[in-house]
Amino acid sequence: xxxxxxxxxxxxxxxxxxxxxxxxxxxxxxxxxxxxxxxxxxxxxxxxxxxxxxxxxxxxxxxxxxxxxxxxxxxxxxxxxxxxxxxxxxxxxxxxxxxxxxxxxxxxxxxxxxxxxxxxxxxxxxxxxxxxxxxxxxxxxxxxxxxxxxxxxxxxxxxxxxxxxxxxxxxxxxxxxxxxxxxxxxxxxxxxxxxxxxxxxxxxxxxxxxxxxxxxxxxxxxxxxxxxxxxxxxxxxxxxxxxxxxxxxxxxx
Amino acid sequence: xxxxxxxxxxxxxxxxxxxxxxxxxxxxxxxxxxxxxxxxxxxxxxxxxxxxxxxxxxxxxxxxxxxxxxxxxxxxxxxxxxxxxxxxxxxxxxxxxxxxxxxxxxxxxxxxxxxxxxxxxxxxxxxxxxxxxxxxxxxxxxxxxxxxxxxxxxxxxxxxxxxxxxxxxxxxxxxxxxxxxxxxxxxxxxxxxxxxxxxxxxxxxxxxxxxxxxxxxxxxxxxxxxxxx
Numbered sequence: 001x002x003x004x005x006x007x008x009x010x011x012x013x014x015x016x017x018x019x020x021x022x023x024x025x026x027x028x029x030x031x032x033x034x035x036x037x038x039x040x041x042x043x044x045x046x047x048x049x050x051x052x053x054x055x056x057x058x059x060x061x062x063x064x065x066x067x068x069x070x071x072x073x074x075x076x077x078x079x080x081x082x083x084x085x086x087x088x089x090x091x092x093x094x095x096x097x098x099x100x101x102x103x104x105x106x107x108x109x110x111x112x113x114x115x116x117x118x119x120x121x122x123x124x125x126x127x128x129x130x131x132x133x134x135x136x137x138x139x140x141x142x143x144x145x146x147x148x149x150x151x152x153x154x155x156x157x158x159x160x161x162x163x164x165x166x167x168x169x170x171x172x173x174x175x176x177x178x179x180x181x182x183x184x185x186x187x188x189x190x191x192x193x194x195x196x197x198x199x200x201x202x203x204x205x206x207x208x209x210x211x212x213x214x215x216x217x218x219x220x221x222x223x224x225x226x227x228x229x230x231x232x233x234x235x236x237x238x239x240x241x242x243x244x245x246x247x248x249x250x251x252x253x
Numbered sequence: 254x255x256x257x258x259x260x261x262x263x264x265x266x267x268x269x270x271x272x273x274x275x276x277x278x279x280x281x282x283x284x285x286x287x288x289x290x291x292x293x294x295x296x297x298x299x300x301x302x303x304x305x306x307x308x309x310x311x312x313x314x315x316x317x318x319x320x321x322x323x324x325x326x327x328x329x330x331x332x333x334x335x336x337x338x339x340x341x342x343x344x345x346x347x348x349x350x351x352x353x354x355x356x357x358x359x360x361x362x363x364x365x366x367x368x369x370x371x372x373x374x375x376x377x378x379x380x381x382x383x384x385x386x387x388x389x390x391x392x393x394x395x396x397x398x399x400x401x402x403x404x405x406x407x408x409x410x411x412x413x414x415x416x417x418x419x420x421x422x423x424x425x426x427x428x429x430x431x432x433x434x435x436x437x438x439x440x441x442x443x444x445x446x447x448x449x450x451x452x453x454x455x456x457x458x459x460x461x462x463x464x465x466x467x468x469x470x471x472x473x474x475x476x477x478x479x480x481x482x
Contacts, residue, residue, distance in 0.1 A: 058384055087386035097381035100479060101399050111385040114395055145480025163386070 009072040011036045011167055011198040012057055017066035019052060026052050027063070028222040036071075036166070039199045041209040041230075044219035045245060050202045051094075053219065054169050057200065058089040070167070087115065090160030094172040096152040098144040098159070104131065105140040108159045116163065123162075130158040134188050150181030154188055161192075168192065170201040204249055210234055218242050254448045261438045265456060268434050276429030278456060284348070284430055285417040288355035292416075295356065296363035297402075301393060303368050314364075321361035327422055330354040334426050347428040351420065359416050366408040370401035403475065410468040414461045421457075431456060 010033040019027035026049045034040050042050045055061040056068060059075060059082060068075050075085060098107050105127055112123035131137045134154040144152055153173055160168060170189065174182040186208050193199055193212045203209070209216050209230055216233040218226035220241050226233065237243045258265075268276020275283075302314035321329070333354040337345045345353075374397050382392040402409075421432040435453040439446050 060380055060384060083386045083388050085386075086384055089384070091381075091384040093377055093381065095375075095377050097375075097377035099378065099381070099396055099400075100481065101403065110382075110395070111387070114391060115386050115388075143479040147480075159385070 013069040015067040019063045026222050037196045039193045039213045040215045041213040042202045042217045048219040049222040050219045054202050087163045088165050090165040090168040092170045092173045094176050096156045108162050111162050134158045149177045150184045153185045167198045268429050274429045277434040278431050281420050281431040284420040287352045288416050291356040292359035295360040299364035300367035318361045326358050347426045351423040351428050366405050370405035406472045
């Protein structure tokens with residue numbers, strides 16, 4: 001978090017981005033930057049466009065206007081190799097999306113082996129190291145079907161880290177989990193944040209936002225309405241929509 | 254009926270072989286196996302074409318599949334019987350004519366089974382592979398197809414069973430298979446057609462039923478290993 005160099009190229013930059021689903025204007029003139037090493041939480045009511053926003057960063061969702069840059073590179077440049085570009089971004093889904101026909105280890109080594117064609121020994125060693133980090137070294141040979149939701153999500157994080165991406169995107173990583181499993185996933189995310197990896201997390205976990213992130217971005221109806229440090233966001237929510245959102249969500253935590 | 258089996262079991266099993274052409278149950282299995290072996294890769298290619306991002310490919314493959322599914326197999330067999338010699342300039346044996354017709358017919362049906370399997374794979378699986386940087390081809394090959402083919406194993410098994418039964422239509426172009434053998438036996442015995450064809454029915458049933466069972470067990474074992482219910 002602290003190794004942000006002032007004035008350096010932002011890791012992710014949105015420049016006047018608009019997106020429509022048919023007539024539905026889901027992202028409206030988004031301008032927003034994430035510096036290298038920064039941890040940003042994106043929150044907002046459902047349907048506010050926060051998942052769409054994060055999915056545009058690795059081109060899972062196309063945009064119709066504006067530009068998005070990853071480390072200074074236009075991600076819609078015609079010369080860009082989209083598959084190579086995506087290897088620099090780890091993505092964690094709400095529904096984990098582990099490959100059910102592969103063991104945990106094979107899930108984590110999928111990208112290094114099949115996409116980057118690295119030697120098996122090296123890929124497996126790193127995969128085991130990652131599984132160790134998410135506390136699941138013992139489950140390397142299990143199939144995802146035998147794991148709890150929290151364990152599956154931790155494997156999914158390890159899988160997303162397997163190519164050592166400089167950026168990690170989390171799309172509501174704890175929303176599909178039973179409450180007692182949220183903690184183990186957040187703990188992994190906290191330790192990642194401390195390691196200085198750039199993170200954008202769409203989440204309703206306000207505790208995580210308060211303790212870990214550098215900035216909170218609040219979205220409503222396709223727009224970024226607040227972009228503030230966590231203290232300012234939680235202590236003095238000056239936007240009425242934010243106050244209503246926090247009032248709705250905080251009693252649950 | 255026991256006497257019939259005792260006397261003619263070899264004819265039911267292998268036809269006139271070794272004093273004549275191989276036939277009977279052995280030939281039926283070989284025909285069905287050849288049909289499946291040839292139609293499976295074609296079916297997968299057609300299924301991939303039908304879900305591909307390229308519209309022209311979708312239209313062409315869809316037209317072919319729907320056309321073949323819209324004609325009776327018997328007609329297709331006759332058509333191959335007359336068309337293949339014309340197209341290739343060679344006299345083709347009944348065996349290869351039937352294999353060819355079965356392959357075309359089964360490929361069309363099997364491709365629909367495979368396509369439904371591909372389309373039933375949650376979009377998140379595709380997104381997971383693509384977001385790691387996997388190409389479309391790799392995603393199909395390593396993520397979508399292995400799951401889709403496994404999920405449609407029951408459908409493919411029933412398609413294979415249909416193929417076994419459909420080889421009996423080879424009778425109309427005098428292919429030496431099980432039904433043909435039964436008819437030969439019937440022509441020798443003359444007085445017990447009901448018994449002869451009951452034996453024929455039992456053989457088909459035992460073959461098809463045990464195949465379904467074996468495939469069902471293999472599927473269940475894989476499911477258990479992967480922790481899928």
